Amino acid sequence: MRKKWLIKGAVLLAGFAMCAGMAWGTEGVRISKETKECLGCHESMPGIVSQWEDSAHWNAGVGCFECHKANKGESDAMDHYGYTVSIIVSPKDCGQCHPRESQEMGASHHAEAGNILNSKDGLLGQTVGGEPAVAVGCRQCHGSIVKTKADGTLDANTWPNTGIGRVNPDGSKGACSACHTRHRFSKEQARKPESCGKCHLGPDHPQKEVYEESKHGILYRAFEDKLNMDKPKWVAGQDYYDAPTCSTCHMSATPDQPVTHDVGTRLSWDLRAPISKRTDNSAKKLADMKDVCSSCHGAPFVDGFYMQLDGFVEFYNNKFAIPAQEIRAKLMDEGVISKQDFDDRIDWIYWELWHHEGRRARHGAAMSGPDYAWWHGIYDVAKHFYTELLPEAREACERAGKPQVYEEIIAKYIDGRPEHQWFTKGFDPKQIENIKEYYQDRYKQEVK
């Protein structure tokens, strides 16, 4: 163990030395002569120069050339007025000074985001959509496989791109500037929920929207200026305590836990999959997340929250996700629908049930956004399960001349189960009577 640390220390020292070498090669020279020459011409792009001047990089003497210099032979190396440079600064480049961050990012789920092409999403994007839509859509979050042309310039189908799982010409994965937007590379900006919200939003994973409607997001908007977000040391409960951002819970430090750029290390449920399962090593991950919660919440609160969440995820799985998956599988197995994706109406219904609505429900529950847990979530799941999936299954069976398949489905998944009983047996008449009285009282009108 001690040996491991010694090695790590040596790597870090080497990194610092390299950085130092870049910036202060000669005493008193803050900005390298190469960077000065870059700046001479690039004055015509005043914005990025000013951004850099406001960055910690300027302070550290890390300039244009230090990041953009390249070695001849690298596929994206270009000759640029006598210098060999590349446009893309990859995590490998950043890792020269930031080895730990680069390594954590490389090990994270984020780094694999470019693999989206081999998924239903990928099939949709490329086939149902098309390459140009993938270029400006999917890949701007997931990352492109950047292709270079013979002269080192970049193929415009694959760049500009700052997707988090970008596959760079040097083989490294990711884009630090996906969150630390160039050319300020600001900690503060990356800690803001909007930074994560570039990609974590929308119909299929509305984490930004859920956060905004949660108490956490409400408090963030109220006390944003009091969170000391520009402090290098940023420990929850110590350096700030009014509200957490995405970063607080998923990445940042607590009194007992270091910051990490490997997102996902505190997630004990996989809430993205069709059917949710515990993640690998989930007990450790759960403990690490609870450690964050406990900066502001007592144990009964945290435990109560997780009991509600766990119950909700099981409920989603058992009432809707598993039956929906099995019903569709049975329709395929019985030859009622084809085994191909997206060519039967029920394929689309099932897909949005788990990939859009079921995720919204689960993310809403996991991040305390009740409107997403219910209206954008289970309400949509349930509505479409009962009014789309089942009726479409019935019609598909009828069209295929196999009505008995639907009868088997109903017998197995609906009639036998108390949670679905209302669908075939009707509501409890007493409950209906109560409701009518309620409406009469509340709205001064009968609501049939």
Place this chain on the structure above:
Amino acid sequence: MRKKWLIKGAVLLAGFAMCAGMAWGTEGVRISKETKECLGCHESMPGIVSQWEDSAHWNAGVGCFECHKANKGESDAMDHYGYTVSIIVSPKDCGQCHPRESQEMGASHHAEAGNILNSKDGLLGQTVGGEPAVAVGCRQCHGSIVKTKADGTLDANTWPNTGIGRVNPDGSKGACSACHTRHRFSKEQARKPESCGKCHLGPDHPQKEVYEESKHGILYRAFEDKLNMDKPKWVAGQDYYDAPTCSTCHMSATPDQPVTHDVGTRLSWDLRAPISKRTDNSAKKLADMKDVCSSCHGAPFVDGFYMQLDGFVEFYNNKFAIPAQEIRAKLMDEGVISKQDFDDRIDWIYWELWHHEGRRARHGAAMSGPDYAWWHGIYDVAKHFYTELLPEAREACERAGKPQVYEEIIAKYIDGRPEHQWFTKGFDPKQIENIKEYYQDRYKQEVK
């Protein structure tokens, strides 16, 4: 009358004395010894301690023990290291120092929000959805009926919960922390639109979204820092004048009107019901709201606004809401569909027509959000009335072998009415010709 005030005065004095007694039992002792002991252990939750230190409560010497202390025998009283405390601080507890606010809240519609269970929403939540979805969804806004266990701890199915209509173990209704988030209990935070937006958002009552797109919300974002939102006295037009928040119009003081925690006292229309009606005592409520408007708007503006709103609500009622309700009722009465909710397709169409789309339209109009009044509102109402409700009625009648029922519906609700005439008689050909010319000119292409 004078006697009443004397009694009120006595109650207030007693309240202050109680508060004072808690905090300054011994001269020079700012924080009670009990609270000091709480703080000794709870240092490990630094966030909430720091929040409290930033609160007016700290300033007033009101600490952990003063709010959380309980009497033995209360159902949520727990023995906690020798002290008798309860986790939940209810409006009854807060009312010891804040009797007026507590009383107003208790009399408000907010306090009744937990009654949602006896409504169509409740039926949906519990039956079509399920208990775990209600716990993390509905109840997080509406409030749970908090259940205690034998040892005074709280049942995790019903807590954590800060829903505005929470039914507390002491029988009081509501949760002050629903808006004044613990442990800062900040006026400023509660006045921000995001605080209301925790619940007043989404497909069925998007007040937050409407506000944000309105001039009021636009100005709020532009001048948020100039609104003196932390001032105890916060009178519209005097202490701030650049923008109103939700609180301004529905709760806060004007030069002639006190602040109230009984929301709803300025609402002259019920815009939630299937068919909108005037509220009880609506003339007084309207006058109170117009008094708020007049801080910044002249009488012609305010009167013009209400003429547009009133016209719009009548239009919604008469063109869509009443016919839709009567058409569905007729289908039930004629035995075309069942009398039960949510088991016929038309039940769902009708439900979203008034509960989602019709509310969006009305809230959009009432709060000056044109995109909600039209695109998310009447556009959806009209589209679904003509392309879902009527076609589904026709098909249901055909399936039931009663096509004459649909003919009667069309004769009564559509053919006889000029506002629906286009549906069966077609558009005015001259208007169509104009449109073609317009598109040719604007888009340089024919738009069929």
Place this chain on the structure above:
Amino acid sequence: MRKKWLIKGAVLLAGFAMCAGMAWGTEGVRISKETKECLGCHESMPGIVSQWEDSAHWNAGVGCFECHKANKGESDAMDHYGYTVSIIVSPKDCGQCHPRESQEMGASHHAEAGNILNSKDGLLGQTVGGEPAVAVGCRQCHGSIVKTKADGTLDANTWPNTGIGRVNPDGSKGACSACHTRHRFSKEQARKPESCGKCHLGPDHPQKEVYEESKHGILYRAFEDKLNMDKPKWVAGQDYYDAPTCSTCHMSATPDQPVTHDVGTRLSWDLRAPISKRTDNSAKKLADMKDVCSSCHGAPFVDGFYMQLDGFVEFYNNKFAIPAQEIRAKLMDEGVISKQDFDDRIDWIYWELWHHEGRRARHGAAMSGPDYAWWHGIYDVAKHFYTELLPEAREACERAGKPQVYEEIIAKYIDGRPEHQWFTKGFDPKQIENIKEYYQDRYKQEVK
């Protein structure tokens, strides 16, 4: 040319003299006696008086009377306690001191926004919707044709209204206060993205939402306070460089380009029309926009961005927009559906395909919002093209007894085209196999 400038100079001088005359008629009198008299009574509307006191108008001595005075005989001139005034201050009035801004606005697309009535939108609003919905919906963005009553007061069906294309009683078009909200008339406020977002949002043109999720919007939220938005001179890259707002790209100055109130002068594509075309004089417009981009971005980035955008627009046109339009036209020509709008189901599908979803896709691509380009955009376009438009065309042909029309459609638009091949020929089995492996690996479960 020189003569033209002399004339312009004279006009400007006259304008200034007029303003000066209003304010400083007698030396030492900052606020005119008429305005002082206005203020005497209007103290009861403290909000707008305070707003004005914070405005540049107060500083310039331009008060109530200077803007609201009217000449007898003007249709909205009212006698008001002995003064002749009008409620509406039109761009013509503002143009007395701001001739250039008024003229640019008058020449812009914005000024024509009230013409919406002669469009499908107008048909929808007036017929499918209704007049009261148009008053609180459509017209609040597009502008009403303001009608006056005999006494000069304004018809409440047409006012209050600050729609950008308002047709004023004096015949001028527009409302400066649509963006520069009265009575502050602030540059800073008008430059904020929320100001544009009052109208440029929602299902049919979500520019605000796209901006917010783009890097530009993310940086705006992070560095809003550092943008010097209150500076009269506000040149991109010089006076601010951390983020652009809507105004930056579409209206504001660069080192080489003046500010303009004629929005649209930098737009080289028409992304609103059913099928996108280049705008008139698009090369100049594109060059002007690229000039803005180059404040912060290098040429390879900007050129790459536009290559992706252009490819995307062509793809949208050719894969979906043109075929959808031609398929619907064929159904009309063959007598399968009526030639009227909105009376066949396919009319609604086609309308939302280009007017809502297709715009979302194109705006998402044009402003770097990947979630809009894909999920709210092409995903919806493609889904509805394949699962709504084509199936509905098939059913309509069957209902009309003309199944061969659908066969012709498929032969011409689907089977012959590689981009649609999957729809009739199925997906590549190898791709499907890859996907199954991917899901097995990622989610630890088979995803059929």
